[in-house]
Amino acid sequence: MAICCFADWQSAERADAELQTESQSATNVLVNPDEPNCGLERVKFQLRADGVPKEPPNPLRSGVHSRGYLPHVKREGASYFITFRLADSLPKEVLLRFEREQAEALRRLPANASGEQVGEIHRELRRKVERYLDRGVGECHLRRPQIAGMIAEALRHFHNEQYLLDDWVVMPNHVHVILWPMPNFTLSEILKSRKRHTAREANLFLRRTGKTFWQRESYDHWIRNDDEKARIRRYIRMNPVNAQLCQAPEDWRWSSAWPGWVNKAAAPPPV
Secondary structure: OOOOOOOOHHHHHHHHHHHHHHHHHHHHHHOOOOOOOHHHHHHHHHHHHOOOOOOOOOOOOOEEEEOOOOEEEEOOOOOEEEEEEEOOOOOHHHHHHHHHHHHHHHHHOOOOOOHHHHHHHHHHHHHHHHHHHOOOOOOOHHHOHHHHHHHHHHHHHOEOOOEEEEEEEEOOOEEEEEEEEOOOOOHHHHHHHHHHHHHHHHHHHHOOOOOOOEOOOOEEEEOOOHHHHHHHHHHHHHHHHHOOOOOOHHHOOOEOOOOOOOOOOOOOOOO
């Protein structure tokens, strides 16, 4: 399958720096530190009951931080929708173009724009990225059953130890996951571990060295409520169907919808 190629890297880098600032500012609009967080309070209560000392604030657990390209909003005690993709699946210039369009849409909003209006612009960016990924751009190493199966097992490996795994799917060039980090584990640590392990195993299978397997940054979104989680679950399960890879969700072997996986979906976080 053809790989999209783009020129003018220096121009892209300049646009990258501008869009990073704009994207971080837009993300901050959606974050309300005073918003009630019942899941976090339950976790804190259990930690106090267990005699665990209070830790200083950590932006990797709750807050906004960046690993150099995308802003990441963390909400301690929350479940997350995560997408990580192969290195050649979404060229940087394409994402920059999508984010430039997002920044322009945000600038056109009136001064009294609601959080829902801002949120819809962010959701449109995600939809553009997902549609592009579903085109199957790049070498699509995850089409190989051995690699897709290895990644599925890696996702399930630390279920109930480091996180509670909900719905997930391995697509030809990207992965979607819903998970809830357990106390004492951050989402950043979990993703780093799973991506590093699967990249090493996949490159061994492909008999290659010195090549990047995953895109450096992952997309993560903390899930606000049960309705949103239900929508994301449906999206994950239907992703192979909508990409015309199978007829029904349960036909896709590398998904939590496949009946062959035992305990394929995790229980919800403790009440």
